[in-house]
Amino acid sequence: MVASNPVAGHLDSLLGINEKGEGAARALAPVLMPGAPLDQTYDYLVPEGLVIEPGAFVLVPFGPQTRIGVVWDAPLGGSDRPLDPKKMKALTERLDVPALPLSSLKFAEWIANYTLAPLGMVVRMMMSAQAAFEPVKPRFGVRHVPDAADPPRMTPARKRALDLARDGLIRAKSALATEAACSTGVVDGLVASGNLVEVVIPERRYPVPNADHRVTDFTREQAEAVHALVSAVDGGGFSVSLLDGVTGSGKTEVYYEAVAETLRKGQQALIMLPEIALTGQFMNRFVARFGCLPAEWHSALSPAERGRVWRAAATGEARVVVGARSGLFLPYSDLGLIIVDEEHDAGFKQDDRVHYQARDMSVVRGSLGKFPVVLASATPSIESHVNARTGRYRHIILPGRFTGAELPEVKPIDMRAHPPEKGQWLSPVLVDAVAATLADRQQSLLFLNRRGYAPLTLCRSCGHRFECPQCTAWLVEHRFRRRLNCHHCGFSLPIPETCPKCGEEGSLVACGPGVERVAEEVRERFPEARVALLSSDLIPGLEEMRRIIGSIESGEVDIIIGTQIVAKGHNFPLLATVGIVDGDLGLSMGADPRAGERTFQLLHQVTGRAGRALTKGRGFIQTHMPEHPVMEAIISGDREMFLDREIDMRRRGVLPPFGRLAALVISARDKDLAETFAREVARRAPRVDQIEVLGPAEAPISIVRGRHRWRLLVKAPRDKNIQGFLRAWGDALPKIGGDLRLTVDIDPYNFL
Ligand code: ADP
Ligand code: ZN
Numbered sequence: 218m219v220a221s222n223p224v225a226g227h228l229d230s231l232l233g234i235n236e237k238g239e240g241a242a243r244a245l246a247p248v249l250m251p252g253a254p255l256d257q258t259y260d261y262l263v264p265e266g267l268v269i270e271p272g273a274f275v276l277v278p279f280g281p282q283t284r285i286g287v288v289w290d291a292p293l294g295g296s297d298r299p300l301d302p303k304k305m306k307a308l309t310e311r312l313d314v315p316a317l318p319l320s321s322l323k324f325a326e327w328i329a330n331y332t333l334a335p336l337g338m339v340v341r342m343m344m345s346a347q348a349a350f351e352p353v354k355p356r357f358g359v360r361h362v363p364d365a366a367d368p369p370r371m372t373p374a375r376k377r378a379l380d381l382a383r384d385g386l387i388r389a390k391s392a393l394a395t396e397a398a399c400s401t402g403v404v405d406g407l408v409a410s411g412n413l414v415e416v417v418i419p420e421r422r423y424p425v426p427n428a429d430h431r432v433t434d435f436t437r438e439q440a441e442a443v444h445a446l447v448s449a450v451d452g453g454g455f456s457v458s459l460l461d462g463v464t465g466s467g468k469t470e471v472y473y474e475a476v477a478e479t480l481r482k483g484q485q486a487l488i489m490l491p492e493i494a495l496t497g498q499f500m501n502r503f504v505a506r507f508g509c510l511p512a513e514w515h516s517a518l519s520p521a522e523r524g525r526v527w528r529a530a531a532t533g534e535a536r537v538v539v540g541a542r543s544g545l546f547l548p549y550s551d552l553g554l555i556i557v558d559e560e561h562d563a564g565f566k567q568d569d570r571v572h573y574q575a576r577d578m579s580v581v582r583g584s585l586g587k588f589p590v591v592l593a594s595a596t597p598s599i600e601s602h603v604n605a606r607t608g609r610y611r612h613i614i615l616p617g618r619f620t621g622a623e624l625p626e627v628k629p630i631d632m633r634a635h636p637p638e639k640g641q642w643l644s645p646v647l648v649d650a651v652a653a654t655l656a657d658r659q660q661s662l663l664f665l666n667r668r669g670y671a672p673l674t675l676c677r678s679c680g681h682r683f684e685c686p687q688c689t690a691w692l693v694e695h696r697f698r699r700r701l702n703c704h705h706c707g708f709s710l711p712i713p714e715t716c717p718k719c720g721e722e723g724s725l726v727a728c729g730p731g732v733e734r735v736a737e738e739v740r741e742r743f744p745e746a747r748v749a750l751l752s753s754d755l756i757p758g759l760e761e762m763r764r765i766i767g768s769i770e771s772g773e774v775d776i777i778i779g780t781q782i783v784a785k786g787h788n789f790p791l792l793a794t795v796g797i798v799d800g801d802l803g804l805s806m807g808a809d810p811r812a813g814e815r816t817f818q819l820l821h822q823v824t825g826r827a828g829r830a831l832t833k834g835r836g837f838i839q840t841h842m843p844e845h846p847v848m849e850a851i852i853s854g855d856r857e858m859f860l861d862r863e864i865d866m867r868r869r870g871v872l873p874p875f876g877r878l879a880a881l882v883i884s885a886r887d888k889d890l891a892e893t894f895a896r897e898v899a900r901r902a903p904r905v906d907q908i909e910v911l912g913p914a915e916a917p918i919s920i921v922r923g924r925h926r927w928r929l930l931v932k933a934p935r936d937k938n939i940q941g942f943l944r945a946w947g948d949a950l951p952k953i954g955g956d957l958r959l960t961v962d963i964d965p966y967n968f969l
Pocket of ligand 2: 687704922
């Protein structure tokens with residue numbers, strides 16, 4: 218009830234309304250407008266007889282429009298608003314949608330405060346299931362009518378359909394037609410003859426996963442880890458555990474026990490995975506452990522499915538949700554555990570509208586909701602390592618692989634000493650290793666984190682290079698699709714026959730390799746091998762991805778060539794050899810403080826795919842700098858040495874997690890406008906001891922979609938209030954109008 222909250226109660230008494238709000242013709246509700254770039258609520262009168270509580274979704278008049286609003290638990294901002302009831306509008310109705318729980322409201326406020334995103338935008342993220350806000354459309358199916366006389370004309374098709382329907386189940390017309398191998402016209406005919414009747418198909422419900430469906434036998438080390446996690450769930454309260462174990466050590470099996478314990482307590486659990494790791498493999502393992510599928514949440518869901526998951530999270534019907542980062546914002550009625558698998562993955566950072574890091578926000582959610590959070594990875598982030606070392610997180614280590622298989626031996630291939638043949642990208646050393654693996658009837662994986670055929674195309678005759686007309690970027694050749702594409706804005710053109718500059722025919726040459734080019738080389742060298750090319754732009758969706766992963770698992774593929782989508786959580790039991798085509802690729806990322814860490818994680822994850830089950834795997838890294846510390850750490854397998862060095866560098870540089878960063882990106886179509894404004898922004902930076910403002914500097918990708926971009930970077934020690942600093946700065950800025958744009962990114966992961 219509105220009256221149950223102190224501030225609204227205060228307003229009520231001003232307006233002379235009783236405590237309970239009963240018959241409260243003029244009770245007031247503070248309403249937030251999701252989707253609007255606003256932090257404040259607006260007061261609306263609550264019509265008599267309408268019961269609303271904080272979190273309820275309501276329709277309200279807002280200017281000339283009617284909008285969906287969320288009743289907040291207290292008025293926010295705009296304290297100078299008039300309290301003249303005559304000027305106030307009443308909310309129109311309450312939507313038949315479960316209210317956002319109070320925990321969601323508090324979480325939204327926290328995120329808005331931390332990321333500096335308007336609260337309205339954060340709450341909009343919590344509603345990303347349009348269908349949940351529309352009335353559920355009943356779906357119709359057909360059921361057999363037992364006592365009806367046979368249809369006048371009994372064709373074989375009619376007989377097949379009737380025989381199937383005799384089991385009494387309700388089926389969609391199309392489903393029955395498919396099963397009976399007849400047209401839907403046949404089904405319609407049986408409805409007309411009264412042998413089938415149309416009925417509403419009941420909405421599917423999520424089955425309840427069974428905590429004790431299967432009992433897992435754990436090794437001693439695993440059992441200790443299970444015990445630690447289960448007692449964290451049992452004891453209740455907020456805690457963070459870092460589950461740190463090599464690939465194949467059984468982290469998934471171990472954290473499933475924490476999920477089971479949460480189920481036993483009657484609470485909900487969320488397992489977050491990088492989007493691309495949400496494969497059938499993971500779901501099958503879940504079914505094996507819990508006896509049924511979890512609710513899934515990812516971008517490939519149909520709108521209706523999204524609506525169903527959203528509602529089921531709110532009602533508590535969905536006990537376990539397995540999802541991508543936005544699964545964090547579902548309206549869980551009683552969330553009791555979050556698992557963040559592959560917690561180091563940069564895909565947990567959203568760089569669009571609300572800039573948030575889902576791993577970090579999970580920890581916040583756990584702390585607000587007072588429940589445990591588990592971060593799992595074979596290569597935890599430096600941030601999590603530091604938190605584990607300082608004791609802020611519980612550090613749970615799984616030292617070896619469950620199968621006892623050893624981690625692959627990783628060798629550098631010095632490309633200066635063993636260069637590939639001209640126009641090729643694989644060193645003879647790597648070619649020999651793949652050939653040997655093929656001869657042993659085992660799988661090889663070649664990894665290159667670059668989509669397309671070639672990163673640059675130029676004219677042999679005049680030297681013309683193909684550049685995106687709207688971005689500072691070369692166009693990437695995608696030979697399979699016969700196009701040149703910009704990976705920043707999506708600009709695309711067919712590969713021309715002649716050079717647009719000098720008109721020479723057939724003069725275009727591809728420079729450098731992408732995965733498609735490596736695949737071409739492999740197909741030429743190993744024509745008998747079965748090759749699978751995994752690149753996000755070639756695979757239309759998660760379903761297709763699941764199919765390909767399945768065929769790799771079952772040994773229908775000899776050589777896998779892929780971008781980073783192969784690095785994420787897949788388990789390829791037959792994989793024996795892994796080759797990194799360009800180990801140096803990530804290390805040249807100039808300003809990015811995480812470049813070394815990310816390269817280490819990626820190379821370690823990819824090489825770690827080898828030899829998980831039967832054989833000892835081998836990893837090869839093609840590099841021009843085998844003496845680079847990151848390369849040495851991967852090759853020697855000395856993770857602690859790498860961590861010590863990396864942590865020390867971060868500490869000395871006051872970089873995350875020892876310091877906080879915020880990036881400001883200023884952009885405009887007009888080059889001078891962007892630059893002038895960026896300099897103005899810099900000039901108006903407040904002066905605060907120990908907080909550094911670097912820049913403005915032209916962004917490394919200085920033009921994207923025709924917008925000129927400038928960057929500023931704020932560096933502050935951990936204990937400084939960087940949000941307060943940025944707010945004060947924002948207040949000191951001239952109004953940003955017209956074509957100018959300023960985005961603020963707290964804890965940036967992207968420095969381009
Ligand atoms: P991680 O998540 O650390 O990569 P997984 O949980 O995927 O490791 O385990 C690797 C493989 O070993 C999986 O096939 C898993 O089913 C199996 N496994 C791990 N621990 C056990 C166990 N205690 N009993 C049976 N199988 C296990
Ligand atoms: Zn572009």
